Amino acid sequence: MNDGFGNLGDLFPVSEVKCRIKGCNNLLQISGEQTMQNIAHGHSAKPEQMCEDCYSLFLKLADMEVPCAKPGCNGVWTWNRFQQLEARVQGHEGNPPKRFCGKCYSAMQEIEEIERPCRIRGCKNTWVWTRRMQAEANGATPPARLCEDCFQTLKSLHDQELPCRIRGCQNKVLWNRYQQLEYLRSGKKLSHPPVRMCDSCRDKLRHLEPREEPCKIQGCEGKWVYSPYEQLEEQLRTPEGQEPATPTKMCAECYSFFTSAKDLSLSCKNRGCENKWLWTRSMQLGYRLRNKGGRPPARMCEQCSARLKELSDLQMPCQEKGCTRTWKYSAEEQLRDQLLNHRPPQHRCQSCQDFLSAHVPQEISCQRCGQIFSWSTQEQLQHALGIFDKPGLCADCNGQVLAEIRPPEAKPTPVEQKFSIHIPVGGRWNSEMLIRDWPPHVSKDSLQEMEEAEFRVVCIGDDMVHGNDDPHKAWPALLQARLQARYGRVAVLNAGIKACSTILGSVRFPRDVTPFAPHLLIFSFNFADVFFRRRSLPRTDEAMAERLAELAEDFQTFAAQLAELPPECKVLAWLPGPVFPQNDVNHSTWRENLDPDAWASRYYEACLRQSRRLCSEKGLTVHSAKTLFEAAGSESLKRWLSNWYLPNDIGAGNIANWLDAAIVTEKLLAGVRPEE
Known part of the structure; x- marks a missing residue:
């Protein structure tokens, strides 16, 4: 039988078991025989036992009584030697744990655990206030603690x-x-x-107080609050040893207005000017305090302001005959009259005005009949100026005296009939602001010259005809001098108006041409036709073609009025000289031609070609200043110009010479022979 079974040691070999004391890593050897006995008695094959070291220490220990951990309790609990052994093995020798006595422990078991909110604001989690923690609190309020999630986050x-x-x-x-x-x-x-x-x-902020400061807008009585925070920042910015400066700010009302207001574009205050000036929010803010009505002020645009700086006050002669004093023609009045194409007005000097204000009409007794008559203040002024003597006779007696001394009437001698000019007052030109006034160079003296002249020449057109602001330096005046030297009594009227186009020339034709019955009419509108509306015209070939078609219709309207002139009147179409438009508004680089406006130049050339063709179709004589200018070469050409389009004194003289030669060559003054 022994041959079929092995030894007990083969069935239950020696095994190793870990010491039962927590924290001890020693091993126990259990024999096969002991294992078999344990199984026979119904125990585990590997019983929990102490190692030799722990067991020897266990025998040396004795149970201890430890005070209850609950505050105020005098009870004790037993710390047995097994618990002490585990504490020593784990490294807690001499430090008994905190525990409750039996009574307190039983009371703790009856307490329910409570969930408390996390102490961190904004956290919605909770932590558990355990029975033990409540028992240790002994009736105190729950502590503020972190939830587990916040605690873990805090550690990071x-x-x-x-x-x-x-x-x-x-x-x-x-x-x-x-x-x-x-x-x-x-x-x-x-x-x-x-x-x-x-x-x-x-700490510094605690010693500062808010204070009120006046609004920075002049005329505003409002206040703004200078906060301690702003004061502190200003102190830190200020170098040591210096007093911090108080900033300037708007009050709440001004600031609210400033943020809600918008910049406005307002019309220039000068009549005749179509430009605008910018009324900014800052300007509105100060203005509303001085003008509660809120009506915008009257101001000049930038262009008028620039022109005003170029002008200076002039001393003009008094309008009263015999007075040698002057009155001040201010720069503002000059600018206003220039914009409206008005001549300088006639005024009395201050002394004459004061004389009229200080005197009243006087009653004088006639030295002859005794009748009382009135001596007006105007007559008194003329007497003071030495123009008239103080009257001694009434009007009736004066008439009798004159009748007594009147010489016998002489037989009338035949006089040459004088040409009389009658300029109409009403007409379509009155509705056009640009041409409603007379041309600037037309004056009483020029009208008298036209009436006395044997041969009359009228020059009508735009800026190129108007020429220099000084009428004596414009080419029509220079042409008159040359024609007078050649033909005698010849008058040339300069009826040019700046920016006057062909259609506007047709409107003012009955006023500026027809009344003069000219022997020769010279006209030129090409410059204004192109550049007066250039900025508003789209820069496309289609727009250029449409505008040229409109100009062709305008020419037909003008030509219809030419046909109504007397048969002896000759017509000369004058095509102006070359121009150098630039892309910048002021054309500042025209002399070097650094930034030429190629589109405008092409438009100008097309207009000149069309005008030459239309005039040829009507059988009109055409004279091109552009061709003659360019023949002299580019360097000479630019020396003859005062700006990008207008001839200077030399250029005006050349134009007068060329036109004089053309009049002679083409025999444009019919029936006139040069004086010997």
Whole structure:
């Protein structure tokens, strides 16, 4: 039988079991025989036992009585030697744990655990206030604690240093991890930390108080509050040893108006000017305080202001005959009259005005009949100026005296009939602001010259005809001098108006041409036709073609009026000289031609070609100043111009010479022979 079974040692070999004391790593050897006995007695094959070291220490220990951990309790609990052995093995020798006595422990079991909110603001989690914690509190209020999630997050955070929020302060502010945790729970990110104030700035801020300061807008009586925060920033910006300056600010009312207001474009105050000036929010703010009605002020545009700076006050002669004093023609009045194409007005000097204001009409007794008659203040002024003697006779007696001394009437001698000019008052030109006044160079003297002349020449057109603001330097006046030297009594009328186009020339034809019955009419409107509306015209070939078609119709209207002139009147179409338009508004680079406006130049050339063709179709004589200018070469050409389009004195003289030669060559003054 022994041959079929092995030994017991083969069935239950020696095994190793870990010591039953927690913290002890020693091993016990269990023999096969002992294992078999344990199984026979119904125990585990590997019983829990102490190692030799723990067992020897266990025999040396004795149970201890330890005071109850609950505050105020005098009871004790037993710390047996097995528990002491485990504590020693785990390294807690001499430090008994805190436990309750039996009575307190039984009372603790009856307490229910409570969930309390997390102490971090913004966190909605809870932590458990256990029975033991409640028992140890002995009736005290629950403590403030973190939930588990916040506690774990807190361990991952570290205190940070942030810059002080006050501008100019170099100090740092400690942002501890508890504050960071609350910041996170409020839904914010640590990458965008809050702005905080350092302790030094906070101490300074406590000694500052808000104070009221006057509004910076002149005339405003409002106040604004200078906060302690702003005062502190100003102190930090101010160098040591200096007093901080108080900033200037608007009051709340002014600031509200300023933020809601908008810049406005208003018309220039000068009649005849179509430009605008910008009424900014800042200007409106100060103006509303001085003018409660809120009506915008009257101001000049930038262009008028620039022109005004070029003008200066003039001393004009008094209108009263015999007075040698003057009155001031201010630059503002000059600008206004220029915009309206008005001549300088006639005024009395201040002395004459004062004389009229200080005197009243006098009653004088006639030295002959005794009748009382009135001596007006105007007559008194003329007497004071030495123009008239003080009257001694009434009107009736004066008539009798004149009748007594009147010589016998002489037989009338035949006189040459004088040409009389009658300019119509009413007409379509009155509705056009640009041409409603006479041409600037037409005066009483020029009208008298036209009436006395044997041969009359009228020059009508735009800027190129108007020429120089001094009428004696414009080419029509120079042409008159040459024609007078050649033909005798010849008068040339300069009826040019700046920016006057062909269609406007047709409108003013009955006023500026027909009444003079000219022997020769010279006209030119090409410059105004092109450049008067150039800025508003789209820069396309289609728009150019449409505009040229309109100009062709305007020419037909003008030509119809030419046909109504007397048969002896000759007509000369004068095509103006070359121009150098630039892309900048002021054409400042015209002499070097650095930035030429190629489209405008092409438009101008097309207009000249069309005018030459239309005039040829009507059988009109055409004279091109452009061809003659360009024949002299570019350098000479630019020396003959005062700006990008207008001839200077030399250029005007050349134009007069060319036209004089053309009149002679083409025999444009019919029936006239040069004087010997």
